[in-house]
Amino acid sequence: MQHHHGLRYDLQAMLADRRGPWRILFVALLAAVALCLGCRASPEVVAPGSGEESAGSPTPLPTTERPATPSLSTPAAAQASPRAEEAQAPPPQPSQPTPAVWCADEEPLSGPARVPLSSAYAPTPSHRDAALEEVIRSSLGDEVDGYGVVVKNLVSGAVAEVNSHKRFETASLFKLWVMYEVYKQVELGLVDMDEELLVTPYYASFDAGTLPVEICDTLTVREALWAMITYSDNTSGFLLRDKVGLGNIHRDLQALGLTESAFRQENAISTAADMATFLEMAVLGAAVSNEASREMLDLMLAQQVRDRLPALLPPGTGVAHKTGNLPEATHDVGIVYDPQPIYVIAVLSEMGGESEPIAVLSRAVYDYFNR
DSSP states (O other): OOOOOSHHHHHHHHHHOTTSHHHHHHHHHHHHHHHHHHHHHSOOOOOTTSSOOOTTOOOOOOOOOOOOGGGOOOOHHHHHOTTTTOOOSSOOOOOSOOOOOTTTTOOOOOOOSOOOOOOOOOOOOOEEOHHHHHHHHHHHGGGGGGEEEEEEETTTOEEEEESTTOOEEOGGGHHHHHHHHHHHHHHTTSOOTTOEEEOOHHHHTTOSSOOOSOTTOEEEHHHHHHHHHHSOOHHHHHHHHHHHOHHHHHHHHHHHTOTTOEEOSSOEEEOHHHHHHHHHHHHTTOSSSHHHHHHHHHHHHTOOOOSSTTTTSOTTOOEEEEEEEETTEEEEEEEEESSSEEEEEEEEESOTTOOHHHHHHHHHHHHHHTO
16 A cells, blocks of 8 residues: 655645545635635726725826806805905915816916007986985985995986095905906907916915815806806906906006006006996996897896895896995995996995895885886
8 A cells, every 4th residue: 555645745736635624625725725816916996986095096186077057056155155255456376285186387468568548438428317426315314424436327327436446455346447458359369268377276276165176177258257247256257367467457447537546566546437437338338349248238137146236136137237245345336227227336344244234225225216
């Protein structure tokens, strides 16, 4: 008889026994070892949608494909807090560290060199309405000295003014001037509405919760206009401001005859008188061109911040307007339709967070014209 000794014989004996449990256990062990070796040799694969990423994997760039401008939804921040989006120009320096993203080193935009100046605008004839002026003073009461107000009836020419030449920080009212300059430079062929503007960390740092895209994504000029006016997005406003050039905007204000207004690096100031003139210019089709004026008014009619001029007016009353807020300022300027444009109203104040007095005044003026 041949004798076999050692581990080799034991393994052969276990494998030869097809019905024994040792054979099953040994095969399972071999399969486990093979699987483990395969895991070490292959790269890690993460299931799509799992929310996990392998170590060191690059962050994917955001897509630049977006819906057309009217489909941009109003950000939740603008819906929840109408004043959250407001900012004063020029912007403060970014206080947050710059994110480490591919577009972080991109330089801010720079507008074209001096562009041809706009022609001066001559306001339509007007006459003082003392009774309407008293309505305004009565509505504002003891706080009247902190307000600048102009109301002008576009049909009769009647006008009422209270502190109309008092200067205020504009807050986000400056975005109306930016809008004008964009349309003007489009008319001159210097700006294309479909041109894409890169949202760098510098511009994103001015966002107050209303930015409709991600850092390193893009907005077209048309989309930025929509965001800047309809819910006062700061990033869009500063992108467009730099695209057309702050200096060009300031020079055009002076050329138009809005000489009580100024737009410089250190501040932006205006008066109720200048704001009312700007509104009249737009509603009469004299802001760049008739078509440009119409498009500007369409943007203002789509305004989402409605806690002031439109707040207490009858449902369905059209108001093309723009708001502005700072800790020490609450403004709203606009055109009231019924259904045609009836009057312009500009209300600027040095009262922070005070929307209700403007809403009450707006209703008093509306009732005066509809008595």
